[in-house]
Amino acid sequence: MVKPSSLQKTLSKGVKLTSAMAVESGDEDDLSINEQAISASEDEEGSDDERKHKKLLEAISSMGGRKRKKQSERSEASVQVSEFFVNAEGTGEKVNISDLLGTVEKTSGAANKTKKQLRNLQNSKGTLALPLNKQQTEKIQRGIAYEKTTKEVSCWQNIIVQNQKAEQIVFPLNQESLGPKQVEQVVAGWKAQTPLEQEIFRLLHSNSHPVNDPVLTPVEEASLKAMSLEEAKIRRAELQKTRALQSYYEAKAKREKNIKSKKYHKIQKKGKRKEFLKQFEEMVKTNPEGALEELKKMELSRMEERMSLKHQNSGKWAKSKAIMAKYDDSARKAMQEQLQMNKDLTQKIVVPSDDEHESNEEGLETVPDFVNDPEPIIDPVNPWMRVQLTHEEPEVSCVTTDEPQTAEQENEEEELIGEFERKRKLRQADEEDLIPTEEQKPESEVVEEDVVEVSDKEEEEEEEDEEEEDVSEFNTLFRLMRNEKTLEEDEEGLLNEGQIRVRNIEDLEILDEDVDPQPIVDHGEQISIIKEAFAGDDVISDFIKDKRKQEAAGKPKVVDLTLPGWGEWGGVGLKPSRWKRKRFRIKMASSPPRQDRKLPDTIISENRNTSIASHQVSQLPFPFQNTAQFESCIRTPIGQTWNTQGVVKKMTKPKVITKLGAIIAPMVKEDFINKTTTSAGKGPAIMLGENKRANKGREWSSAKHQGRRGSQKRKKQQT
């Protein structure tokens, strides 16, 4: 429709239609008559009768009071009619819609629609908004254009993602495979075009004749599927029976559901429970898994019962009953029942299975007995003392407090020495006892005092073990102390050892002679070598020294930042003050524990292998969030040495393959759009039988040969 503003514009040139229209409307009748007269004069030559008849008819119709036909032609009533435009008469006067409307209403020729529109316009009072300025319109246009283009471009999204994810892309896309094609492949793309072919296929389809030679023809299959009359009858009877049963059951259930009696339901529930228990027992035998599940359910219900206050006689009802219970027998019974229910539900379910479980459960049951027993009084002096506050063993602690650091340091050494000594002792098989065996007694006494006496045999055994451990600990400590006391003794011991060794060797020589009939020639030489080897140093102590040195080197050093002479007198013989030393000596953070801390006879270098670092990955590559992920991803080697040929090829497959010399054309939209649509549902025109195999082949081939069809289409478009 034309906006009023624009209307005004067009009319502002001075076309005064209103007056003209008014004139027109007034003279309408006359004009028509004139016209008719003219036309009549023109047609005089034609048959008079006809004309007369027509005229008569017209006259009659005009007399009928109905409005005459609308004018097909509109004439302008103006004084001067220009060749190009309607000239303006009475410029400056505005045209109102009402002016237009009045005439339109009267005119029969105007369409109802325009009339309505005009009326609406008249009714609307508000002024129209200004048109948007250029920037804003452009912005809106841009927005719309953006939406459009995103919609257009986003249809590429899928294929892009697909290609990014693809293990391998072969360019140019849509290559036709070389070599002979499979028959199915060829057939799938083929259409019955000639009438003869179409006819043949129609025939084949109508007979459901197989094209691909399946095991059974569809007709045969159908005949196999078909049943005999008797079978059908039996089946029908069965169906009828089941239907009837179903309806009975439904009716019964409905009826039962409508019963409102609580007692009835109670009884029903009880019955069900009994039944269930019976079934459960059977289930345990037949279907243990199912039984286990049921058991779990029961366990759950038990838990719920234990959690809730239901059946605990704590509710409103129960309280009221409790009042009544004194006098009312039934109330008492009800309460009893409630409690019984609670007891039943909270009772632990015993699974009748292996003997061990039973025994365990018995044990469990027996455990709570001690709760009732009087507590064993540990300390006769202080009967309130239930738990020991400290478990310190006085003797050991005093030793450790003397030299805690040295004990730690020399622990390993002691272990080592102990090990060797033990072995030597075994070899010697001497009668000599360990020196601290005398100390064993007081130690054990102390332990005995501390430990609560328990009647069980096993526990006693455990206790003994503990004692032994303690004793061994004591032994090591004792040895440590002895070691520190005298180095001379050690040397003596070593000397002894040497003697022992020699003796051993000599012994073994005899053994050797027993074994070998021929005497070994250079044994004397060997013995001398051995003696020479053992004559010098003690291997073990050297090693321990070495280890300790290494450990010391690895330990964090104290940084001394004291500046002598600052803030006080400095010089020869003057030490910085104690305060200063304390303040400016900084201990560095301790290093992580050594790898060889539990291996007394091993020194593992803590130095980092820096040479390999340059070859290692030092920063995590993109999608990985931690090192474990990345390391797991690269844990499988891809080389030929570790893998089979096929796997190597697959692992080292290039991401992109381009055909040599082939032009890689940009992707065409039709290609992938077709791909998605056809692979989703649409199949080719011809169905070659119902054989699955054929279908499979077709799908595969259709997926492969999308490209060919796409290219054909492209060609068509070009032409």
Add this chain to the structure above:
Amino acid sequence: MDSLICYLPNKVNIYEFDWLFLTQPPKRYWEETENTDQRRPEEEQGTAVQNQNKSTVKERSLKRKNGESLEKKDPFSGEAPIPHKQLQKFQRGEKYKVPAGARQRLKEAIISSEAMSELAQKQAARYDLLLPEDAGFLEGDEDEDTNTISQDDIADAADITSGSKVYVIAFSLYLLKKLQIQKNVFVCNRHLLVGGKKGHVACIDWQSKDLMCEMNVMETVNDVKWLHTEAMFAVAQKRWLYIYDSKGLELHCVKKFNDVLRMQFLPYHFLLATASATGFLQYLDVSVGKEIAAICTKMGRLDVMSQNPHNAVIHLGHPNGTISLWSPNQKEPLVKILCHRGAVRSLTVDKTGTYMVTSGLDRKLKVYDIRAFKPLHSCFLPAGASCLSLSQRGLLSAATGDIVQVYQNVLGSSPVSKPYMAHRLQGQIWGLAYCPFEDVLGIGHGEGFTSMIVPGAGEPNFDALDTNPFRSSKQRQEWEVKALLEKVQPELIGLDPGQLSKVDQASFEQRHKEHVEALGFDPLAKDKFKPKTKKKGRSSAGAIEKRKRKVAHEDQRDKIRQTVQERTERDKEQKEKSNEKKNLGNKSTLDRFRK
């Protein structure tokens, strides 16, 4: 002797195959299907779809003939199942599960890599079928120890080719005065290299018994070693290290390597590691002829040496009973283990790098697990073992005086009880070496060289891409080029050969430190504070000093502040603790009832 079953499956000899089958045919995959049967239905479901096409052909023919057999299925449909044990053999690390809430890209990366590694594992397990040969063994009669069976009996019972492997080369007859002791034996595939103490060196083709070269270097020979191929060998002579070709032509005299006592060749790194009498461990890259590293071990004379084939770490035995492990990248030993109370006489490491066997002057034989550096077991050999050698299949041969004893199942937790085989020779034994892929042990002793058949010593299945004992000269050349291309750099030698596949966890500081070490200066170091010169007497010496003092020791100040703060906190805590203790001590027994 007729009941003796001696069985030397030598995948090398095709003629022996029929003989092999008499006793026990090699196992095929369908024989091991008992334990995989349970898995079969699941697999069938998966593979049924794939193999529908295959199976329909068979089924159709069946159905056509008799309509009843419609339900019959192919009993071997789908891929052959892989036994779990076999799969486990090729497992590399644990499977990584995709963490919950992982991003899409990460998920895809993990899933694809897991799928690939699984495929690799499966394929490797499947191809394991192609290694059907079994190692042989010696089985005596009832109440007959296998160590009483003599070599002659074995040679008689075995086939001709195997029997012919027992021979004695009496060098003493040939060079009576010059050669007294066969000091070293080294075998490279089918080539034998023998060096005499008095300078006699000989190369022999092991099988055809062709003498490739024989010479006298007129000097004490300490050790001989083949290099990567049989075309070259290194001889450690009295003063320098020499390299000869297979015809005895002197190629190099490496004067940087003096007084070499022992040598080891690391085949994948092309490194010749030498241990000298002066206590130096040196590495020579034979591919470029460069000295890679020279480490002063400070351990005295180094005459016991071995290599770990798993990680190319050199093991040295020392007179103080320790064994030290070395790599060319560190100036100090990676690990030092105290193994014996006397000097270490000999040591050897097994193929997988899991076990180390040592013998010392204390006449002990110890087996170590060198992954954990823990002794597994030790036994006492009456005469002590002067030479040790482990075969590819883990048979240990020990030379005790003039007897060679071969032990079975040494590499395990159970201690050794009695030898599997024993052989007496004339004179002291000086060298032992197993022939790879053969059941033969070469022994160098005072009277010459003797070979000994040890059934079950050699690996029956060889990897022709790696070491092919039957390669032609052309193949050898090609292999050489390939091996050189795939040469492993010496920087990668370390205790853990899988270190390369791990992310370098060192912090930035550590990395920076190394960078500084490499550069020789710190690229990120701050310049020293230089106070600006100011006018109007404000740049006097005192003022400058004052300004300098403002910024002096700034980093240290921070640290000090931090440590002081920490210390005060610690003290506070301790105080609180002691207070608590005091309170506890003051508490009366009845305090427990107070709330």
